[in-house]
Amino acid sequence: MKRPISQWSRSGFKYWLKLTIDLIFPPNCAGCGVAGTVWCEECNDRIIAPKGRSCPACGFPLERGVSCSICEDWPNRVHVRSFACYRKPLSSAILRLKYRPDQALANEMASWLISAYQRTGWIADCVVPVPLADVRLRQRGYNQVTLITTSFAKELKLPSFPNALKRVRETQSQVGLDRQERHQNVEGVFRADSRILQDHSVILIDDLLTSGATLKNCAIALLNAGVVQVFCLTVGRA
DSSP: OOOOOOHHHHHHHHHHHHHHHHHHSOOBOTTTOOBTOSSOHHHHHTOOOOOSSBOTTTOOBOSSSSSOTTTTTSOTTEEEEEEEESOTTHHHHHHHHHHSOOHHHHHHHHHHHHHHHHHHTOOOSEEEEOOOOHHHHHHHSSOHHHHHHHHHHHHHTOOBOTTSEEESSOOOOSTTOOHHHHHHHHTTOEEEOHHHHTTOEEEEEEEEESSSHHHHHHHHHHHHTTOSEEEEEEEEEO
């Protein structure tokens, strides 16, 4: 009869495996490429955080008026925060995770979002990633946002539901579309599972906020499924 492998043995094996891989293939910084770490201190110091008088709904600096063009027409039970501006070196890191399944980098981004979340005072029940289109999921083999979400939820000891929000039809890429076209492109595209999410307060995670079209329509789908509050977190904001 085989003895069960202890939790310590599994974690110890993973530690030594990672150490061996890092020795053979040293990690390099996702921001500048320097060897030895997935994210270096110099790149960390170059992150541009939101500053100045901010929008009460999304926390980003206001250019004029009392609300921003992104979230002024969002449902009032939806709140948004982004960790930093989509500028280098952060933009390089987001693009790298988009095309390379680097869990260590996803863990780093999750830690950024945890710090942003803890500053808000929000209280949520569970975590949901923005779903990737099926065709892109087949091409890449993974959803980079799910990598971030898994780490985020694990650190905060919150349940994560990667399949509770889905795309019900394919859309064209948002790249190259103006703001109105982006919103039209994803309108009614998402559907949430009320059996899982009803009466919950949900953290919705994405890597990048641009026009806000995807997050807004995901949030509407969650509210339609009976979600009480939607707290949106993104790593970067254009």
